Amino acid sequence: MNIAIVGASGAVGQELLKVLDRQDFPVSSLRLFGSNRSAGRKYSYRGSDIEVELLGADRNAFRGIDVAFVSAGASTSREYADMITAHGTVMIDNSSAFRMDRDVPLVVPEVNPQDAFNAPRNIIANPNCTTIQMVVALNPIHRLSPVRRVHVATYQAASGAGAAAMDELVQQHRDLAAGREAVVERFAHQLAYNVIPHIDIFGQDDYTKEELKMHFETKKIMHAPELEVSATCVRVPVMRAHSEAIWVSTERHVSVDEAREAFAAAPGVVLADDIANNVYPMPLELAGCDPVYVGRIRRDLADPNGLNFWCVSDQIRKGAALNAVQIARLLNK
């Protein structure tokens, strides 16, 4: 396949380069695009240096490209979608720009692969990171009995705010360790030694957009309009992997043993639930890993039809780059 990455210098763009390299993905050609700031930079891929081209400089640049991975923010996606898809290129978009559009499928390959083949605008949206890992974990339960209600509290890494935000967290800790003041630029408040219950801007019902994404994207991906999600999204001083405390309520009772078996058999899920040996998923250990890890599986003490579990996955990997590449693989089949 002839591939392009738009937003090549960003955290997700860089991860796409890694995933495409490692995954033995059939890449015939690779082109990189970016803004004024990154155009001209070179990145190495399978032994050759590829220069970042300025997005928009050539309106026909995407002719002949099969798949463009676009990860440069919602406004860039909106501005360049027509240009990118004009000659039949499939745009796999990592931004929130088109996720809820009726004629744009929102795809997590473990959950709704068939939707990738119904993309009349040649745009396929990659869901938000917090949603991706949650639906991969919800899906095996949903197949046992329809999930009706989800409560989820997130513990989100700095990576979700981009590469500069990750650097800021490290710098805050360096400054504090040296007795200096921590500098705050990328987050609303100091993140070192803190947790911040505020990700993205505020929207409907005083939920943040990040929380509303978990609500609306989950319904769409799982084709379950009656599945209601209430989320509280919180930034924590962790680098790359997101954690989620999840309670699900199902139509009929699902036992812990049934759930455990379903998780163990589910594609993309790794069961890490051996409390006798202090084994449960933790973000520090799972940075850079592909799967969605599930542990701490318990019956919900407050709901006879409820289950409670803990879920961790790398935000840049499965939460963005890997999921996009998996979508491209579906198309290649």
Add this chain to the structure above:
Amino acid sequence: MNIAIVGASGAVGQELLKVLDRQDFPVSSLRLFGSNRSAGRKYSYRGSDIEVELLGADRNAFRGIDVAFVSAGASTSREYADMITAHGTVMIDNSSAFRMDRDVPLVVPEVNPQDAFNAPRNIIANPNCTTIQMVVALNPIHRLSPVRRVHVATYQAASGAGAAAMDELVQQHRDLAAGREAVVERFAHQLAYNVIPHIDIFGQDDYTKEELKMHFETKKIMHAPELEVSATCVRVPVMRAHSEAIWVSTERHVSVDEAREAFAAAPGVVLADDIANNVYPMPLELAGCDPVYVGRIRRDLADPNGLNFWCVSDQIRKGAALNAVQIARLLNK
């Protein structure tokens, strides 16, 4: 009142000294007790140095003491309870040793002050930190309509594991900033740049004891045997204040406006919910503060009778020392 502190050198013991000093509490005399490790140390209180006495050296040491604050772990509490209370001293115990005993009241003064006056064994238990802040916040909702179901995910500070654990977190960050390996002794895993879904040992239904405390202690304090709590308790790299993402389901629908008014009027609660100005409670800002802070109040998108909010309080202050002193104040009235 003649006061004693048992476990004077610990994080809670030290905070008791501060709270008793600051709060214009009627202290006629103050004696400090501790283990072999801390006996002989001196701490200053209202201008004089008080030496820590070895607990157990004099079996009659508590004669004439009105209230003993005991915070030296469950086994010390069990071992010395009879000795401490033998001459009429009221033991306000910060450990889990007696909390669920039928003849020991478990008291949060904002919620069940009357229970403090029914202590046949002269023991009053201070609840676990995570429970204290949650019930202070649940109580005003419960008075509007009985709370039936609570889901809670915690973001717990290092302080809950003691002073040495707080030092370890700081040292981990110093070592990592200097390019050295982080040393792990007090926690099961590295806490810096991590979150750990495991506090206290595992118990019934694979919940941790920390999580089960929130379940059982809440029922007892609120006199609500039908109120069911399902908790996931998580350690985060924060120093002192605990945060909690809480969903409550009430018997009848309680609106966000009703809840907000009730929180604003509730003793011990400070409403910090002004999202237009990025105001919500955060642990970094609230270390060393007395109240329980509530913000991010929303209707529960997954439950028509549900509410969702965020609650932060200093774990050593209201979560331990302040609550104990408030109990002593009740008795003094």
